[in-house]
Amino acid sequence: MRTPIQIAVIALLGLGACSTPLTETSYPVQAVLDVDGRDVFVRSRFDPFQRSWYTEVLPRLGTDQAIGREDAVRVVEEVWGPELCEGLPLRVETRFYSIWADPEAVVEYPTRGGWQVVADCDGQLL
Numbered sequence: 001m002r003t004p005i006q007i008a009v010i011a012l013l014g015l016g017a018c019s020t021p022l023t024e025t026s027y028p029v030q031a032v033l034d035v036d037g038r039d040v041f042v043r044s045r046f047d048p049f050q051r052s053w054y055t056e057v058l059p060r061l062g063t064d065q066a067i068g069r070e071d072a073v074r075v076v077e078e079v080w081g082p083e084l085c086e087g088l089p090l091r092v093e094t095r096f097y098s099i100w101a102d103p104e105a106v107v108e109y110p111t112r113g114g115w116q117v118v119a120d121c122d123g124q125l126l
Contacts, residue, residue: 063113
């Protein structure tokens with residue numbers, strides 16, 4: 001007869017051998033997009049726990065080519081979102097993302113001249 005602790009350990013070891021569908025959605029997706037004549041590098045990673053896309057929007061040629069906050073949000077929502085959400089836009093909303101940080105969906109990278117934008121497909125949790 002196995003104890004509850006032994007059963008839990010066996011179950012955890014068994015789960016480690018499985019590949020869950022969520023692990024395949026967390027690989028980064030990236031592209032270079034044109035924003036008003038400037039090349040912008042976008043790289044997104046899906047967080048299966050938050051059910052949101054975390055997207056970095058960075059100037060490809062240096063900080064002097066950086067775009068503003070509104071342009072970064074527009075690119076993520078309207079241009080990049082349909083690529084990630086099967087034709088639907090991404091929606092940037094302020095909500096609870098972390099117990100360690102402010103619930104801010106758009107965070108500036110001042111030394112890199114870019115932004116991190118957190119968004120959900122069409123404003124819905126997937």
